Amino acid sequence: MMENTEIAKVLRDVGTLLEIDGANPFRVRAYENAARTVEPHAVPMRTMVESGAKLTDLPGIGKEMASHIQELVTTGALRVLQDLTREVPYTLVEMVRLPGVGPKRANKLWRELGVETIDQLEAAAKAGAVESLAGFGKKTQERIVRGIASLKKRAGRFRLAHADQLVEPLVEYMRTHEGVRRIEVAGSYRRRMETVGDIDLLVIARDPQPVMDHFTAYERVKKIELASGTSARVMLQSGLQVNLRVLPPASYGAALQYFTGSQAHNVKLRRRAVARGLRVSEDGVFRVPEGEDPDAEDVLSGERVAGASEEDVYAALELAWIPPELREDRGEVEAAAGGKLPELVTLDHMRGDLQMHSTWSDGHDGIDAMVKGCVERGYEYLALTDHSKSLAMTGGLDAEALREQWREIDEVQAAHPEIRILKSQEIDILRDGSLDLADEMIEQLDVVLVSIHSLFDLPAAQQTNRILAAIRHPAVHILAHPTGRLINEREPYQFDLEEVLCCCKENGVAVELNAHPSRLDLKDTQLMRARELGVKIVISTDAHRVRDLDLMHYGVEQARRAWLAPADVLNTRPLQELLGSLET
DNA sequence: GCCGTTTTCGGCCCGACTGTTTTCAGTCG
The missing domain is CATH 3.20.20.140 (Metal-dependent hydrolases)
Known part of the structure; x- marks a missing residue:
C-alpha cells in the first residue's frame, strides 16, 4: 500500500530518469507536476482509486498519469519505471540531487566514466577523474566531493513531516487492534526534532503476542528485522525503521520517559535520581536499598516509587513534568527543579x-x-x-x-x-x-x-x-x-x-x-x-x-x-x- | 505528458549565474 509521498517519489524519479535520458523536457516536467499534485493531496490516492474517483480531474493528471497512479496503488510497482531503469541506472537519480550535478552531467559521468553510484562518483572525484571530463573542472569536482560529504552526513534521516506521513497511518492501523489499550510514539519524533532516524512505538497491551503479530503484519512492512517477546523491529518500504515495544501499564510512564530521551536528558535525570537514593530505568523509579550499589544491574530490586505515568516519574525526582520538546539537556532539568519552566507557545x-x-x-x-x-x-x-x-x-x-x-x-x-x-x-x-x-x-x-x-x-x-x-x-x-x-x-x-x-x-x-x-x-x-x-x-x-x-x-x-x-x-x-x- | 482550445495540435513560468569556455551549456531557483 503506497502513501501519496511514495507515489510522488516514484513519479518524480521517472521524470528524473527521463531527463537524464534526454527526453522531452516538457514530458519530464509533466512527471514533476503530477508529483506536486499527488504529494500534498488531502485524500490518499489509494482511497481515490478504491472509490473510483476520477484522477484526471486533478491538475496535471492526465490519462497516462492516472494509469500510472492506478498501477502503483494496485501493484505497488510501475512498469514504465522498470523499463526505464534497464536503460538508465536508478542510482543516477540520487546523483542529480548533488549541487552542481544535473541530468546532463550525471549522464556524462555515467557514460564516460562508468559511474553509477554516489560511492563510485566519490572515488572518481577524489582520484581526479572528474575534472578531466569536458564541461567539468577542478571547482566542480571539489563541489561534488563536498556535496557527497554533506549527503552522507544526513543519510538515513527523515524529515519530521515525512515521518509524520508514514507514522500516522501506522498508528491508526495499530489502534484498530482490540488488544491495543494505549499507544504513543516516543523518541526524537515525540521531541519534534526536525529530522528523525527511527521511530519508537510504545503500546500497552495485556497480551503482547497478538499485538506483535498485528504490527509485523502491517502491509507497509518491507522486512521484519526482529520480533521476540515484547519487542519488534521492522523496516517499512519507505526505508524508515520502526521499533515496537509492548508494555504493561505499571511501567508505561517510565518507558515513555526513557524512550523519549534525549540521551543527554536521561543521563541528567539518572544522575539526579542517584543523588536522591533512587534509580530510574525504563521499568520505573526504584528506591535503592540501603548499602546497595545504585549502578547494579538488578534493576528491579528495591521499592518501586513511580513508573505508571511520566508525571509521577518526574515527580519522584522532585521535578515538574517537562514537555518533550525541551528534553535536550539545555537547562530544562534545572528549570523544572526551580519551578522555572517556560510557558511554551502553542x-x-x-x-x-x-x-x-x-x-x-x-x-x-x-x-x-x-x-x-x-x-x-x-x-x-x-x-x-x-x-x-x-x-x-x-x-x-x-x-x-x-x-x-x-x-x-x-x-x-x-x-x-x-x-x-x-x-x-x-x-x-x-x-x-x-x-x-x-x-x-x-x-x-x-x-x-x-x-x-x-x-x-x-x-x-x-x-x-x-x-x-x-x-x-x-x-x-x-x-x-x-x-x-x-x-x-x-x-x-x-x-x-x-x-x-x-x-x-x-x-x-x-x-x-x-x-x-x-x-x-x-x-x-x-x-x-x-x-x-x-x-x-x-x-x-x-x-x-x-x-x-x-x-x-x-x-x-x-x-x-x-x-x-x-x-x-x-x-x-x-x-x-x-x-x-x-x-x- | 498535460492542457485547452482559436478543440486533437502547439505551447508549456524564465532569467541569472557559474565554471567552463572562447561564445556557452548546465544548473539553479
Whole structure:
C-alpha cells in the first residue's frame, strides 16, 4: 500500500530518469507536476482509486498519469519505471540531487566514466577523474566531493513531516487492534526534532503476542528485522525503521520517559535520581536499598516509587513534568527543579500568518481562497507576501503588478471585514544588499519582508554584508528564512549569523521562523540565541496553497524546542500590538 | 505528458549565474 509521498517519489524519479535520458523536457516536467499534485493531496490516492474517483480531474493528471497512479496503488510497482531503469541506472537519480550535478552531467559521468553510484562518483572525484571530463573542472569536482560529504552526513534521516506521513497511518492501523489499550510514539519524533532516524512505538497491551503479530503484519512492512517477546523491529518500504515495544501499564510512564530521551536528558535525570537514593530505568523509579550499589544491574530490586505515568516519574525526582520538546539537556532539568519552566507557545496562541503566496506569484491558490483559509483557522490577520520581480521564475511582481494586486486585496478585504489583510511582499535582497522594489512602493506596504533567493555561494563576508545592508533599510520589518537551508537538501549559505542577529536587534528587525518542514529556518538553537539577544521573532508558514497554512504547527513545535513563550513571538499578539511592535 | 482550445495540435513560468569556455551549456531557483 503506497502513501501519496511514495507515489510522488516514484513519479518524480521517472521524470528524473527521463531527463537524464534526454527526453522531452516538457514530458519530464509533466512527471514533476503530477508529483506536486499527488504529494500534498488531502485524500490518499489509494482511497481515490478504491472509490473510483476520477484522477484526471486533478491538475496535471492526465490519462497516462492516472494509469500510472492506478498501477502503483494496485501493484505497488510501475512498469514504465522498470523499463526505464534497464536503460538508465536508478542510482543516477540520487546523483542529480548533488549541487552542481544535473541530468546532463550525471549522464556524462555515467557514460564516460562508468559511474553509477554516489560511492563510485566519490572515488572518481577524489582520484581526479572528474575534472578531466569536458564541461567539468577542478571547482566542480571539489563541489561534488563536498556535496557527497554533506549527503552522507544526513543519510538515513527523515524529515519530521515525512515521518509524520508514514507514522500516522501506522498508528491508526495499530489502534484498530482490540488488544491495543494505549499507544504513543516516543523518541526524537515525540521531541519534534526536525529530522528523525527511527521511530519508537510504545503500546500497552495485556497480551503482547497478538499485538506483535498485528504490527509485523502491517502491509507497509518491507522486512521484519526482529520480533521476540515484547519487542519488534521492522523496516517499512519507505526505508524508515520502526521499533515496537509492548508494555504493561505499571511501567508505561517510565518507558515513555526513557524512550523519549534525549540521551543527554536521561543521563541528567539518572544522575539526579542517584543523588536522591533512587534509580530510574525504563521499568520505573526504584528506591535503592540501603548499602546497595545504585549502578547494579538488578534493576528491579528495591521499592518501586513511580513508573505508571511520566508525571509521577518526574515527580519522584522532585521535578515538574517537562514537555518533550525541551528534553535536550539545555537547562530544562534545572528549570523544572526551580519551578522555572517556560510557558511554551502553542498553536492556539497564533493570531496570524505573516508569509504566504498566492497565484499572483508562485502560489497555487488565489487571494480570496488564502484569506478564507486564514479565517477558517481563526486568524485575526495575515500578510500576503508574493515574490518580487527579480524572481522571474515565480512570476514575481513589479511595481505595476503590485499596484494591481493591491486593488484585488482591497476588494477581498471589503468582503472579509473579520480579518485584516496586510499588504506585503517577499522582497528579494539583491547582490549588493539593495531591495528589489522601489522605496516609494516599499513605504506603502504594511509589512516588509526581505529574503535571499540567489547567489547562495557568495563568500561569507560578502554574504553577511549583503544581508546587513538589507536589514539596515529603514522600512524593513522581517528577515525571512534567514539561513536559506533546506533540510536534507541544501546547506545554509555561509554568513555570520551572530552579526546579522545583532544588526536585527539594533534595527528592530524581526527574524522569521519559517514553519515549512523543509526549512524550519531559523532552527532551534539559532532561535534560542535570537531570543537571548532580544531579537523579535515571527512564525510564518510560507504557504503556497491553502493547505500549507496547516504547517504552522511545525513552526510552533520548533519554537517550543527553542523555549519560546508566546511573548517571544510577535504574531501571537493582537493586530494593533503586532503593527506597533513591527515598527519599533 | 498535460492542457485547452482559436478543440486533437502547439505551447508549456524564465532569467541569472557559474565554471567552463572562447561564445556557452548546465544548473539553479
